[in-house]
Amino acid sequence: MKVSVIGAGTMGAGIAQIAATNGHEVCLYDSFDGAIESAENKLKKILNRLVEKERITQKENETILGNINFTKDINKLKGSGLVIEAIIENLEIKQAVFAEIESLVSENCIIASNTSSLSLASIASACKKAERVVGIHFFNPAPLMPLVEIIPAVQTTEATLNAAKSIIDSWGKVTVIAKDTPGFIVNRVARPFYGEAIRIYEEGVADFATIDWAMREIGGFRMGPFELMDYIGNDINYIVTETVFSSFYFDSRYKPSFTQKRMIEAGYLGKKSGRGYYDYSADMPKANEDRGLGKTILWRVLAMIINEAADALFLKIASREDIDLAMTKGVNYPKGLLAWADEIGIKNVLKQLEGLQAEYAEDRYRPSPLLKRMARENKTFY
Numbered sequence: 001m002k003v004s005v006i007g008a009g010t011m012g013a014g015i016a017q018i019a020a021t022n023g024h025e026v027c028l029y030d031s032f033d034g035a036i037e038s039a040e041n042k043l044k045k046i047l048n049r050l051v052e053k054e055r056i057t058q059k060e061n062e063t064i065l066g067n068i069n070f071t072k073d074i075n076k077l078k079g080s081g082l083v084i085e086a087i088i089e090n091l092e093i094k095q096a097v098f099a100e101i102e103s104l105v106s107e108n109c110i111i112a113s114n115t116s117s118l119s120l121a122s123i124a125s126a127c128k129k130a131e132r133v134v135g136i137h138f139f140n141p142a143p144l145m146p147l148v149e150i151i152p153a154v155q156t157t158e159a160t161l162n163a164a165k166s167i168i169d170s171w172g173k174v175t176v177i178a179k180d181t182p183g184f185i186v187n188r189v190a191r192p193f194y195g196e197a198i199r200i201y202e203e204g205v206a207d208f209a210t211i212d213w214a215m216r217e218i219g220g221f222r223m224g225p226f227e228l229m230d231y232i233g234n235d236i237n238y239i240v241t242e243t244v245f246s247s248f249y250f251d252s253r254y255k256p257s258f259t260q261k262r263m264i265e266a267g268y269l270g271k272k273s274g275r276g277y278y279d280y281s282a283d284m285p286k287a288n289e290d291r292g293l294g295k296t297i298l299w300r301v302l303a304m305i306i307n308e309a310a311d312a313l314f315l316k317i318a319s320r321e322d323i324d325l326a327m328t329k330g331v332n333y334p335k336g337l338l339a340w341a342d343e344i345g346i347k348n349v350l351k352q353l354e355g356l357q358a359e360y361a362e363d364r365y366r367p368s369p370l371l372k373r374m375a376r377e378n379k380t381f382y
């Protein structure tokens with residue numbers, strides 16, 4: 001089956017690499033001067049490095065590159081069985097591109113979007129045969145991150161959803177199915193990991209290094225929230241939070257923070273600009289390794305992300321298994337949050353949240369009705 005990828009940027013080039021590695025004839029299209037050349041050069045470098053590390057052979061390198069047609073001619077999409085769009089995150093532009101794609105491909109071609117924040121229903125509405133449109137959301141870097149969220153729009157048929165899922169499964173990815181709601185699973189459930197950590201800092205409970213240390217050393221997270229925000233880029237991370245916040249009709253649970261906004265305004269974008277929450281030209285600050293304080297920090301953030309995961313299950317955003325898989329495979333959490341809640345005890349999680357809600361009288365701390373119900377009925381997630 002021929003696979004076409006529209007947009008040869010960070011995500012598009014990575015998705016083309018995956019499809020070509022899995023033996024598909026791939027058409028990688030971009031409309032901007034230089035984008036295709038740059039994607040081709042970057043991919044050649046990546047594949048050469050994989051050969052040096054003996055992860056692929058020189059022959060495989062040549063086969064993968066030979067499978068990809070790098071093009072500025074949109075007509076080359078013809079004959080595709082799957083088209084994945086990964087252009088700029090702008091609804092009007094995506095809608096125009098979807099209408100154009102549909103005019104070039106056959107009736108049976110699946111047309112997917114890699115959008116992180118737009119509604120699939122609105123993108124699909126640009127197509128005459130909207131039932132063949134679906135969200136296929138990869139994580140960055142696409143060739144390395146195992147998780148892919150598959151998002152049916154209200155228009156998407158079961159057959160399209162199943163076909164999309166089985167293609168991505170056959171590429172060795174871990175797929176989860178998510179409702180067409182802001183942030184899908186990962187970008188929704190992860191919000192308090194950043195937001196609550198920033199709030200703890202703003203209240204003066206601890207500094208960045210101490211919060212990161214607590215989440216890493218006591219919580220077992222691969223990276224603390226501040227080092228992770230610096231790694232992702234404060235600009236990117238902030239935009240996701242702001243988009244989720246406004247898409248949820250300004251639910252205070254997702255409120256962005258001034259602390260992060262000021263970082264962006266100052267140009268402290270994170271690792272890529274040499275400075276974010278940390279200054280990468282200087283020695284890293286030392287954490288206050290007080291385990292009592294560390295546990296206070298961890299339980300507060302953990303209760304908030306568990307609450308988000310429970311609420312996603314309560315609102316049928318995804319299944320219990322898919323919510324847990326999404327967080328372990330999409331953002332490397334050490335455990336699935338619902339399984340973790342069982343381990344800690346639902347009543348203990350609820351007590352923590354009710355304590356925060358009583359202390360602050362803020363809606364952001366409201367416990368999910370599911371946790372209350374489960375605590376009352378002595379239930380566990382698994």
Ligand SMILES: NC(=O)c1ccc[n+]([C@@H]2O[C@H](COP(=O)([O-])OP(=O)(O)OC[C@H]3O[C@@H](n4cnc5c(N)ncnc54)[C@H](O)[C@@H]3O)[C@@H](O)[C@H]2O)c1
Pocket residue numbers: 006007008009010011012029030031032035085086087088089093097114115116117137138139140
């Ligand atoms: N970067 C991430 O971490 C990430 C993760 C998951 C999903 N996404 C989503 O993937 C999509 C692409 O993101 P990215 O980070 O790869 O962006 P990017 O800016 O790196 O690449 C976008 C590419 O699309 C091209 N393009 C723009 N308009 C076009 C058009 N009309 N026709 C053809 N090509 C066009 C640009 O030339 C550019 O090469 C967005 O929808 C984004 O939300 C991004």
